[in-house]
Amino acid sequence: MAAALSAFIHEYKEVLEKELKELIEELQAPKVLKEAMDYSLQAGGKRIRPMLVFATLASFQKEPKIGLEAAAALEMIHTYSLIHDDLPSMDDDDLRRGQPTNHKVFGEAAAILAGDALLTYAFQVIARSNNYSSDQRVTLIEWLAKAAGPEGMVGGQMADIEGETKELTLEELEYIHKNKTGRLLAYSVMAGAMLSGADKHQLEHFRKYAFHIGLAFQIRDDILDIEGSEEKIGKRVGSDSANHKSTYPSLLTMAGAKAQLTEHADAARAALRQTNTDSALLFELIDLIVTREQ
Amino acid sequence: MAAALSAFIHEYKEVLEKELKELIEELQAPKVLKEAMDYSLQAGGKRIRPMLVFATLASFQKEPKIGLEAAAALEMIHTYSLIHDDLPSMDDDDLRRGQPTNHKVFGEAAAILAGDALLTYAFQVIARSNNYSSDQRVTLIEWLAKAAGPEGMVGGQMADIEGETKELTLEELEYIHKNKTGRLLAYSVMAGAMLSGADKHQLEHFRKYAFHIGLAFQIRDDILDIEGSEEKIGKRVGSDSANHKSTYPSLLTMAGAKAQLTEHADAARAALRQTNTDSALLFELIDLIVTREQ
Numbered sequence: 001m002a003a004a005l006s007a008f009i010h011e012y013k014e015v016l017e018k019e020l021k022e023l024i025e026e027l028q029a030p031k032v033l034k035e036a037m038d039y040s041l042q043a044g045g046k047r048i049r050p051m052l053v054f055a056t057l058a059s060f061q062k063e064p065k066i067g068l069e070a071a072a073a074l075e076m077i078h079t080y081s082l083i084h085d086d087l088p089s090m091d092d093d094d095l096r097r098g099q100p101t102n103h104k105v106f107g108e109a110a111a112i113l114a115g116d117a118l119l120t121y122a123f124q125v126i127a128r129s130n131n132y133s134s135d136q137r138v139t140l141i142e143w144l145a146k147a148a149g150p151e152g153m154v155g156g157q158m159a160d161i162e163g164e165t166k167e168l169t170l171e172e173l174e175y176i177h178k179n180k181t182g183r184l185l186a187y188s189v190m191a192g193a194m195l196s197g198a199d200k201h202q203l204e205h206f207r208k209y210a211f212h213i214g215l216a217f218q219i220r221d222d223i224l225d226i227e228g229s230e231e232k233i234g235k236r237v238g239s240d241s242a243n244h245k246s247t248y249p250s251l252l253t254m255a256g257a258k259a260q261l262t263e264h265a266d267a268a269r270a271a272l273r274q275t276n277t278d279s280a281l282l283f284e285l286i287d288l289i290v291t292r293e294q
Numbered sequence: 295m296a297a298a299l300s301a302f303i304h305e306y307k308e309v310l311e312k313e314l315k316e317l318i319e320e321l322q323a324p325k326v327l328k329e330a331m332d333y334s335l336q337a338g339g340k341r342i343r344p345m346l347v348f349a350t351l352a353s354f355q356k357e358p359k360i361g362l363e364a365a366a367a368l369e370m371i372h373t374y375s376l377i378h379d380d381l382p383s384m385d386d387d388d389l390r391r392g393q394p395t396n397h398k399v400f401g402e403a404a405a406i407l408a409g410d411a412l413l414t415y416a417f418q419v420i421a422r423s424n425n426y427s428s429d430q431r432v433t434l435i436e437w438l439a440k441a442a443g444p445e446g447m448v449g450g451q452m453a454d455i456e457g458e459t460k461e462l463t464l465e466e467l468e469y470i471h472k473n474k475t476g477r478l479l480a481y482s483v484m485a486g487a488m489l490s491g492a493d494k495h496q497l498e499h500f501r502k503y504a505f506h507i508g509l510a511f512q513i514r515d516d517i518l519d520i521e522g523s524e525e526k527i528g529k530r531v532g533s534d535s536a537n538h539k540s541t542y543p544s545l546l547t548m549a550g551a552k553a554q555l556t557e558h559a560d561a562a563r564a565a566l567r568q569t570n571t572d573s574a575l576l577f578e579l580i581d582l583i584v585t586r587e588q
Contacts, residue, residue: 029444033452037444084410089402108383112406113452116378117444119410123417124439127432134428138421141435145418150323150331150411158327158407 005284012054012064013047019072023125029117036106036114037121040079043097048217048289049074049188055281056192056206069129070140070191073122077148078184080118083111085157119148132195140191147187156180168246174215182214189282198275208271209282216264217289219257222247226254228293265290299578306348306358307341313366317419323411330400330408331415334373337391342511342583343368343482349575350486350500363423364434364485367416371442372478374412377405379451413442426489434485441481450474462540468509476508483576492569502565503576510558511583513551516541520548522587559584 024038050071054064086093086101087108093101103111126132126140146152156179163172189210193203225240226249240247248257268286272279318332344365348358380387380395381402387395397405420426420434440446450473457466483504487497519534520543534541542551562580566573 027444029449030452030456032456033444033449080410084406087403087406089406109381109455110452112378112381112383113448113455115410116374116413117448119413120439120443120448123435124443127436127439134432137432137435138428141417141431142421145414145421149414149418150321150327154407154411154414155323155327158324158404161403161407162324162326 002284002287005281005288008055008058008281009047009051012051015065015068016047016050016071016075017042019068020075023072023121027121032106032110033113033117036102036110037118039105040083040102040114041076041118043099045097046292046294047075048285049078049184052185052188052210052282052285053192055279055285056189057196058281059275059277059279060193060196060198061278062196066131066195067192069125069131070195071188073125073144074184074188074191076118076122076125077144080115080122081148081153081157083115083118087111090157090161136195139194143187143190143194147183152179152183153181156183164245168251170251173246173248173251177215177218178211181218182211185214185217186210202275202277205271205274209268209275212264212268212271213286213289216261216268216286219248219261219264220289220292222249223254223257223261224293261290296578296581299575299582302349302352302575303341303345306345309359309362310341310344310365310369311336313362314369317366317415321415326400326404327407327411330396330404331412333399334377334396334408335370335412337393339391340586340588341369342579343372343478346479346482346504346576346579347486349573349579350483351490353569353571353573353576354487354490354492355572356490360425360489361486363419363425364489367419367438368478368482368485370412370416370419371438374409374416375442375447375451377409377412381405384451384455430489433488437481437484437488441477446473446477447475450477458537458539462545464545467540467542467545471509471512472505475512476505479508479511480504496569496571499565499568503562503569506558506562506565507580507583510555510562510580513542513555513558514583514586516543517548517551517555518587555584
């Protein structure tokens with residue numbers, strides 16, 4: 001990873017994780033609920049969505065911390081989705097990033113409620129923020145709910161579950177990924193751009209950038225499930241294939257999937273150049289997504 | 295029920311249910327997800343929360359339909375909470391209002407996702423509304439998230455689940471009910487009052503009104519679980535006692551619970567008089583809550 005991006009991620013990961021910790025500590029809520037929320041929020045991960053918020057602000061020469069509450073809300077929603085996805089009735093995963101999943105530690109009921117609480121609290125954190133105008137808050141909330149709800153992430157997860165029992169077409173697979181992971185990644189960039197005062201033209205190019213890195217992210221995920229190292233990923237590899245799950249490599253061959261990955265990375269770079277911003281970090285994030293080992 | 299309230303409920307129930315139907319129809323989302331969301335939204339119920347929004351607006355001589363989007367969002371959040379509460383890992387209920395519960399019809403994964411989708415969509419509906427100013431939307435969302443999240447409904451449900459395994463004190467029981475059902479009922483009234491332009495003084499009295507009807511509602515629920523008719527309630531009676539669940543009658547005796555019910559109803563009436571509004575419908579709603587058979 002380039003030194004500038006590495007230092008940036010190191011700095012803002014710490015800022016974000018401190019904020020998340022404080023947001024849970026201040027809650028007047030049952031102890032076990034707070035522990036379950038905190039457990040998954042602090043379970044690490046790449047924090048790619050918050051980094052996209054911060055890096056987009058930086059590309060406009062804005063102070064990245066302006067995006068802190070938006071980024072924290074985003075990470076809470078991403079985290080709730082992982083908790084619910086891991087449940088026995090969904091993907092039934094025991095491990096996440098090398099640690100026992102939420103329901104393995106706190107039980108199923110508490111895990112469902114911790115997810116519900118994180119999702120709800122995310123909107124509260126944005127709505128009450130004094131750092132954004134009411135208009136900005138309303139826009140952040142509308143976009144976030146659309147990206148995370150039935151027309152976005154939840155819709156993608158539903159289609160993913162339905163798709164597990166059949167062979168998917170490439171179109172169906174793209175619908176799932178565009179919604180399940182793509183829309184929240186796109187929101188991250190759009191939130192940063194909106195808070196930076198981007199114009200319509202710039203917002204559109206950022207949207208394209210985010211769309212392509214979203215698909216690149218997912219293709220890389222599928223590739224890692226075959227070629228990756230169990231130790232680095234923190235979960236079993238080969239699980240997609242064992243579950244007869246349709247993936248980019250299974251539909252396009254490994255070479256075809258890698259070619260698509262390169263195409264999306266190139267398209268993301270092209271879109272980024274059109275934004276006329278100083279987006280060095282966002283360019284480096286593309287490389288990070290394309291070459292990541294975990 | 296008094297004729298005025300009965301006509302009011304009849305009229306606005308229809309308005310609300312039409313709105314809920316349309317809100318689901320317009321979604322670009324997987325068919326089964328929309329069906330699962332719609333199934334529980336259309337499963338009936340008293341729609342007490344939306345009626346509180348509408349009746350509070352009416353008490354200020356405002357057009358009740360001003361509250362339509364706030365009321366729809368509220369009913370979506372109430373409905374999501376019922377879907378998740380009924381899950382096997384929570385209360386494990388097969389019937390709700392005489393119909394099979396969501397997960398019995400659509401399966402557990404779809405039920406969890408339908409709940410997540412309703413919760414998320416509720417915030418989207420308010421955030422995008424052109425009928426409220428940005429300031430009003432931000433206030434509605436902040437209050438709703440606080441009432442529904444870890445410091446409100448979800449916190450109450452967590453405490454309820456933890457409390458199932460032990461005998462509760464009256465204080466613990468009140469914490470559960472204040473949060474599990476009380477806060478969302480209070481929000482209903484507060485949302486209507488805020489949209490009516492209530493001043494701080496009035497908001498405070500409406501908050502007290504809502505607090506007391508919330509507890510009255512729950513005490514009546516506990517009483518109905520013992521004295522009620524299975525046919526009218528649409529679920530088994532005696533389940534609290536069979537589950538050794540602490541209730542108002544079990545902690546206070548049946549006579550004691552009924553005395554508390556009367557006290558809360560009287561306190562609600564006193565608070566309502568202090569609001570200096572024309573609250574005939576809100577007075578009648580107290581009677582409805584205290585005497586309801588389902």
